[in-house]
Amino acid sequence: MATLETFYEVMRRQGITRRSFLKYCSLTAAALGLGPELVPQIVHAMETKPRTPVLWLHGLECTCCSESFIRSAHPLVKDVVLSMISLDYDDTLMASAGHHAEAILDEVMEKYKGNYILAVEGNPPLNQDGMSCIIGGKPFTDQLRKVAKDAKAIISWGSCASFGCVQAARPNPTRATPVHEVITDKPIIKVPGCPPIAEVMTGVITYMLTFDRIPELDRQGRPKMFYSQRIHDKCYRRPHFDAGQFVESFDDEGARKGYCLYKVGCKGPTTYNACSTVRWNEGTSFPIQSGHGCIGCSEDGFWDKGSWYARQSDILQFGIEANADQIGTTAAIGVGSIIAAHAAVSALKRAQHKGDV
Amino acid sequence: MAPLDDAKPVATPEEEGTAAPAAGRFLKAIYVYEVPVRVWHWVNALAITVLSVTGYLIANPLPSQPGEASANFLMGYIRFVHFAAAYIFAIGFIGRLYWALVGNHHAKQLFRFPFWDRHWWGELFLEARWYLFLERKPKLYVGHNPLAQFSMFWAIAVGSVFMIVTGFALYSEGAGQGSWQDRLFGWVIPLFGQSMDVHTWHHLGMWAILLFVIVHVYAAVREDIMSRQSIISTMISGVRTFKDAEAPADEAHEQPAKKVARAG
Ligand code: HEM
Ligand code: HEM
Numbered sequence: 100m101a102t103l104e105t106f107y108e109v110m111r112r113q114g115i116t117r118r119s120f121l122k123y124c125s126l127t128a129a130a131l132g133l134g135p136e137l138v139p140q141i142v143h144a145m146e147t148k149p150r151t152p153v154l155w156l157h158g159l160e161c162t163c164c165s166e167s168f169i170r171s172a173h174p175l176v177k178d179v180v181l182s183m184i185s186l187d188y189d190d191t192l193m194a195s196a197g198h199h200a201e202a203i204l205d206e207v208m209e210k211y212k213g214n215y216i217l218a219v220e221g222n223p224p225l226n227q228d229g230m231s232c233i234i235g236g237k238p239f240t241d242q243l244r245k246v247a248k249d250a251k252a253i254i255s256w257g258s259c260a261s262f263g264c265v266q267a268a269r270p271n272p273t274r275a276t277p278v279h280e281v282i283t284d285k286p287i288i289k290v291p292g293c294p295p296i297a298e299v300m301t302g303v304i305t306y307m308l309t310f311d312r313i314p315e316l317d318r319q320g321r322p323k324m325f326y327s328q329r330i331h332d333k334c335y336r337r338p339h340f341d342a343g344q345f346v347e348s349f350d351d352e353g354a355r356k357g358y359c360l361y362k363v364g365c366k367g368p369t370t371y372n373a374c375s376t377v378r379w380n381e382g383t384s385f386p387i388q389s390g391h392g393c394i395g396c397s398e399d400g401f402w403d404k405g406s407w408y409a410r411q412s413d414i415l416q417f418g419i420e421a422n423a424d425q426i427g428t429t430a431a432i433g434v435g436s437i438i439a440a441h442a443a444v445s446a447l448k449r450a451q452h453k454g455d456v
Numbered sequence: 457m458a459p460l461d462d463a464k465p466v467a468t469p470e471e472e473g474t475a476a477p478a479a480g481r482f483l484k485a486i487y488v489y490e491v492p493v494r495v496w497h498w499v500n501a502l503a504i505t506v507l508s509v510t511g512y513l514i515a516n517p518l519p520s521q522p523g524e525a526s527a528n529f530l531m532g533y534i535r536f537v538h539f540a541a542a543y544i545f546a547i548g549f550i551g552r553l554y555w556a557l558v559g560n561h562h563a564k565q566l567f568r569f570p571f572w573d574r575h576w577w578g579e580l581f582l583e584a585r586w587y588l589f590l591e592r593k594p595k596l597y598v599g600h601n602p603l604a605q606f607s608m609f610w611a612i613a614v615g616s617v618f619m620i621v622t623g624f625a626l627y628s629e630g631a632g633q634g635s636w637q638d639r640l641f642g643w644v645i646p647l648f649g650q651s652m653d654v655h656t657w658h659h660l661g662m663w664a665i666l667l668f669v670i671v672h673v674y675a676a677v678r679e680d681i682m683s684r685q686s687i688i689s690t691m692i693s694g695v696r697t698f699k700d701a702e703a704p705a706d707e708a709h710e711q712p713a714k715k716v717a718r719a720g
């Protein structure tokens with residue numbers, strides 16, 4: 100009976116040795132920033148708790164979150180987590196397809212009512228009755244609402260599910276809408292990024308499965324353990340920022356010396372993510388390390404803020420592309436000219452009235 | 457209050473019941489801006505100047521510094537000066553707010569927007585017409601004229617709160633989660649969307665205040681030359697002197713300590 104199976108039993112069934120299992124538990128503790136004294140607790144939880152199923156839905160998206168996820172740095176973590184979740188439903192990763200796959204979805208929802216975790220990659224488009232994203236012949240919005248109804252908690256994978264991302268860019272013709280604006284009665288964990296870092300994804304899901312609770316979230320619903328600091332706060336180029344040493348244009352002397360990328364539009368000072376600490380592709384590098392500024396891919400609305408290569412955002416309300424300084428100087432010049440004209444007329448009037456007012 | 461004591465106290469024309477001498481000009485002096493208001497005005501003006509210059513340089517940094525990173529701290533200093541001036545600006549504003557409660561009624565004017573007062577709006581339009589050269593003479597005011605009050609209320613009373621709230625929200629990002637700045641102002645960031653949006657609005661706020669300053673300084677200098685009352689010296693000595701016998705429009709609620717008149 101699947102209901103009674105524990106995480107440990109599932110792993111053993113997947114051919115994972117006890118030794119690997121223990122290693123996984125200590126790795127998990129380290130990844131989540133927990134002390135070694137918590138390892139036995141994790142082991143105990145995994146051995147005794149019945150497995151929590153994860154249903155992974157795909158809406159309007161590009162699958163970059165899945166791509167990132169299956170590249171998690173530590174193969175052990177990847178195997179374990181994948182074996183735990185692909186057992187249930189993920190139409191991209193699972194073996195079965197079509198009606199058979201949809202039947203599994205119904206079955207899990209039935210059997211684990213109120214007890215499964217729903218992970219959403221992508222988002223539902225609401226215009227045209229949701230016709231811009233059809234899953235199994237029905238709008239994705241319907242599937243999302245149906246599966247969310249009995250879920251214990253929802254994970255919004257990536258910037259699509261969390262904030263809308265590029266498919267929600269102006270004028271957003273399909274009205275692609277982030278998950279939390281459609282499902283309002285469930286705890287939602289946002290894991291933004293385009294895509295999110297693999298280790299962040301596995302970290303979040305492991306935390307939820309082992310401790311059976313959602314991680315501590317910040318004001319915007321992101322797990323604090325990975326999103327409490329900006330790229331800028333831990334960037335290795337930060338000393339050059341403070342010194343006032345900037346790359347003025349790509350391939351200049353400053354670029355060769357590894358100066359700060361602020362002037363070529365780095366969004367690190369306004370982006371909350373773990374790139375500058377966890378990095379990408381098994382800790383190999385991250386955008387700033389390869390000489391390109393951060394584009395702020397884990398921030399709400401990053402797709403609609405103007406150039407990747409300018410620090411100041413475009414202010415779209417003005418119709419034309421303009422930033423705060425352009426608007427400000429234009430207004431100042433306008434007011435300045437009015438004042439000059441006003442002063443001239445005032446002087447004339449004064450001369451007319453011979454200094455009497 | 458040296459200026460008052462220096463002036464020879466003589467009865468005003470009305471009190472003597474005589475008409476103004478044809479060639480002469482009457483001078484009446486009223487103590488308007490108390491010391492804290494004046495000190496705040498100039499400290500605040502200096503703080504805003506420093507904040508605007510450093511703020512602009514934060515968004516548009518100076519050309520790169522030569523040498524090792526360890527030997528330079530230019531951006532660090534610019535940001536430090538911005539934050540130091542920001543604390544002076546914010547604490548000064550709180551102090552000014554306190555003085556509005558305990559000071560004289562002119563000290564309250566900056567924070568007042570008498571939206572329901574039709575009479576006030578009437579005088580505001582009259583003042584505006586004067587600036588548009590449609591009126592021959594403006595009214596005299598002991599305190600701020602309604603047009604000045606209107607722009608000060610929006611640009612400085614409301615504008616300062618806006619800059620302090622958005623500024624400390626940005627500051628909280630560096631101070632970190634759980635800092636007092638974060639607990640008090642951290643909610644502002646999601647309210648605007650994200651950190652970039654707060655930067656943009658904070659930056660636009662600077663331009664709004666700078667537009668006020670441009671107009672304000674022009675109006676102060678112009679009024680000083682053209683109007684029938686003292687202006688710039690009033691923000692220095694606190695005393696408003698009048699070159700005209702006409703009663704100021706807001707004199708009804710005025711209880712001058714002394715009125716002085718002198719032949720011009
Ligand atoms: C950043 C620059 C400045 C700012 C933000 C500023 C702001 C203000 C504010 C808020 C008041 C109202 C004071 C109150 O009721 O407490 C005021 C009054 C005044 N300011 Fe400024 N000021 C600035 C610069 C200047 C300068 C450079 C001058 C001199 C040319 C000046 C001359 C005056 C005068 C004369 C008054 C009194 C106006 C009246 O009598 O009605 N200000 N200013
Ligand atoms: C009249 C008042 C102020 C003016 C004119 C002003 C101006 C500016 C400007 C133009 C920027 C650059 C924004 C951008 O990135 O585009 C800035 C940044 C900033 N300001 Fe202000 N500011 C004022 C008050 C304050 C206050 C009261 C604080 C509170 C501590 C503050 C804190 C900051 C912070 C933290 C930044 C970001 C610095 C960074 O990104 O490194 N500001 N300010």
Ligand code: SF4
Pocket residue numbers: 330331332334335336337338340358359360361365366367368387392393
């Ligand atoms: S490169 Fe970007 S994140 Fe790094 S210090 Fe410069 S501005 Fe900050």
Ligand code: SF4
Pocket residue numbers: 292293330370371372374385386387392393394395396397
């Ligand atoms: S550095 Fe910035 S743009 Fe690049 S992945 Fe990280 S958050 Fe996204």
